[in-house]
Amino acid sequence: MSFEIPQRVGFIGLGNMGSGMTRNLQRAGFALIVNDIRRESAAELIAGGAEWAETPAEVAAQSDVVITMLPTPRHVETVLSGPTGLLAGIADGGTWVDMSTSVPDVANRVRAENAARGLHILDAPVSGMSVGASNGMLQIFVGGDAADLERLRPIFEAMGDPEKILHVGAAGTGYAVKLMINQLWFSHLVATAEVLSIGVKAGVDLGVLRNSLIASPANSNFVQNDILSILDNGDYDEGFAIALACKDLGLSIDLARSVGVPAELSSLVEQIYRRARAQYGDRAGEMTPVKLYEDLIGVELRLETVTA
Helix, strand or coil, rough: CCCCCCCCEEEEECCHHHHHHHHHHCCCCCEEECCCCCHHHHHHHHHHHEEECCHHHHHHHHCCCCEEECCCHHHHHHHHHCCCCHHHHHHHHHHHEEEECCCHHHEEEEEEHHHHHEEEEECCCCEEEHHHHHCCEEEEEEEHHHHHHHHHHHHHHHHHHEEEEEEECCCCHHHHHHHHHHHHHHHHHHHHHHHHHHHHHHCCCCHHHHHHHHHHCCCCHHHHHHHHHHHCCCCCCCCCHHHHHHHHHHHHHHHHHHCCCCCHHHHHHHHHHHHHHHCCCCCCCCCCCCHHHHHHHHCCCCCCCCCC
């Protein structure tokens, strides 16, 4: 089956993630029409040939496909709605891809209220943090029609690792998969911070403790790789604010409640994240809960640097 590849890509949301994603789309040769609440965030893209649109409606009217990459479901709803919203500008039969970390409710409402318009709607949230957005190696989890994914695959491959662009099921499943990934990652972070802090306080060398965990059945990608940003560099990943991490955890707990599954552990992790947010501020990095434990034991968890 052959598809006509969309060439004019509308993109709404040029924050830490969207800025890197759009740069990669531009490098891949797609014509961009962009919008954000801050026009200055589009300056580099415009210098490279992108067009600025004053409203989401104008983005949609000028594009073959519209992508949203926004902080919360409320922001998505705002961009969609009203006379200047995306839905006012998108043509019947048009394509909207929401790459935000969100829940199915907003997109489901759009489908229900616009059923006669023949819109193609995909949820395609991402993992890989801002570094993955910058280097075009995001993991993308697509919920919706598989034929739409194949039609849009060149666009997704401009932003993500071709081996990790996954069709995860029907509409809404992309949102669910991303929330479960976040929920487990945040749980890994809290558990790892707790274990390292206890071990160090008990007199075990941090490097020895970490190597022992890596050699054991308790090893994880978080212990082996992700925690190194703190252990090596004291970097708590301010590229993704803890306020957004708390938002994601809240959405995850809401999803658990909506499907009737208890989430006791995840609820505790959420509370630890909210305590870190209260203590260190909204703009602190998503890995800042580790600092709660460091402050508690009075030791920064850092590996010794061996110099020649």
